[in-house]
Amino acid sequence: MRSILHQRIIQAGGWIPFDRYMQAALYEPGLGYYESADVFGAEGDFVTGADLGPWLAKGFADLITWGWQALGRPSEWTLMEQGGGSGALLCGVLQEFAAQGMPMPARIVAVEASARMRKRQEQAYRDARIPVEQASALPAVEPGEACILFCNELPDAFPVRCLVKREEVLYERGVGWSGEAPAWEVAPEPLTDGPRIDPALQQAWPEGYATEWNPRLDSWQRDVARVVRRGLVFCLDYGFSQQEYYRPNRIDGTLMAHYRHQASGDVLADPGSRDITAHVDFTSLAHWGRIHGLQSTGFMSQGAWLAQSPSVQTHIAALAGSAEAAAMKQMAHAKRLLLPSGMGELFKLLIQRTDGVGSDATLPSFLGHFNRLRDIVPDAASA
Numbered sequence: 001m002r003s004i005l006h007q008r009i010i011q012a013g014g015w016i017p018f019d020r021y022m023q024a025a026l027y028e029p030g031l032g033y034y035e036s037a038d039v040f041g042a043e044g045d046f047v048t049g050a051d052l053g054p055w056l057a058k059g060f061a062d063l064i065t066w067g068w069q070a071l072g073r074p075s076e077w078t079l080m081e082q083g084g085g086s087g088a089l090l091c092g093v094l095q096e097f098a099a100q101g102m103p104m105p106a107r108i109v110a111v112e113a114s115a116r117m118r119k120r121q122e123q124a125y126r127d128a129r130i131p132v133e134q135a136s137a138l139p140a141v142e143p144g145e146a147c148i149l150f151c152n153e154l155p156d157a158f159p160v161r162c163l164v165k166r167e168e169v170l171y172e173r174g175v176g177w178s179g180e181a182p183a184w185e186v187a188p189e190p191l192t193d194g195p196r197i198d199p200a201l202q203q204a205w206p207e208g209y210a211t212e213w214n215p216r217l218d219s220w221q222r223d224v225a226r227v228v229r230r231g232l233v234f235c236l237d238y239g240f241s242q243q244e245y246y247r248p249n250r251i252d253g254t255l256m257a258h259y260r261h262q263a264s265g266d267v268l269a270d271p272g273s274r275d276i277t278a279h280v281d282f283t284s285l286a287h288w289g290r291i292h293g294l295q296s297t298g299f300m301s302q303g304a305w306l307a308q309s310p311s312v313q314t315h316i317a318a319l320a321g322s323a324e325a326a327a328m329k330q331m332a333h334a335k336r337l338l339l340p341s342g343m344g345e346l347f348k349l350l351i352q353r354t355d356g357v358g359s360d361a362t363l364p365s366f367l368g369h370f371n372r373l374r375d376i377v378p379d380a381a382s383a
Helices: 002-011 018-027 055-070 088-100 115-127 199-204 216-227 282-291 302-308 310-320 325-338 365-370
Strands: 078-082 107-111 133-135 147-152 161-166 169-178 181-190 210-213 231-240 256-259 262-264 275-277 294-301 347-354
Touching: 002 018, 002 169, 002 181, 018 161, 018 169, 018 275, 055 088, 055 147, 055 231, 055 302, 055 310, 055 325, 078 088, 088 107, 088 115, 107 115, 115 133, 147 216, 216 282, 216 294, 231 282, 282 294, 282 347, 294 302, 294 365, 302 310, 302 325, 302 347, 302 365, 310 325
Parallel strands: 078 107, 078 147, 107 133, 147 231
Antiparallel strands: 161 169, 161 210, 169 181, 231 347, 256 262, 256 275, 294 347
């Protein structure tokens, strides 16, 4: 991995934007992080919500059931997951459908960029006897007329670009080479194609303020809108509104690496051996969705969503009186997912609908009091 990156940096004149580095470090065939190791779960480098019991599957099953009803209960409909990791979450959602008597989708699609992950998912779907259409990218998927797409921890893995403020001017931060390793290096000319960030926020940044932005939110929302012709999108990830993301005292941005369940700010160390992520700017995500015909209708914390989800509440009630070790472990995982001190506040759920879906498909009634859409869409009340 090092030799490939070194060669590309030299060929580019000694400097490449960080998103090119991140793309190679994560997805280079046979060498990138997601292509060379099993990274999820206790034996990997980190756990996702899908690894912590049935809670996310139950929550998503309730959301998708509501979405299917809001679409008019179609008999022919598509369920799509993107970036499904091990495949456990999609399998769990479909198991919830079976348990609740929810009609199965006529078409099930799993979109996964990593060839290694696609193979792992294929085995999981085969073991669960679920017929799933697999694709490497959204542009390869045939659009669905009645479609619901969901994802968990997807945009945080999109390669980002970086910047730094110097003497009131923004410069791009990229990657050069020093000795035997990649190293941060700042472009000599000011940034001319930077992110869409409120100028008032930028003016408040101190000297040396470093952060990042996600240029792929635009193309991702465009691809989602093309595939989901009439339907809903549920996106769960860790992140903030733009006001919180780019606050002046967040002087080093949100870029981080994960290795053996330890977080690190050194995202250039040993490329290909560790995960690299950045939090999601949900204000930007909602903006690009609106540009491409996806209207944001709901935004809330993971904790609020799951705590109000009927299936989650029923399962918590069933476990509450049990002293069995398995039940206590599930309850501990539930607390980690729901409480603000765990993942409950940092993770957010964004709900979007296409232009062809009626206004009744705004938000499930059980979530009506928890909508924080104005945090990312200031004019949401009049939208």
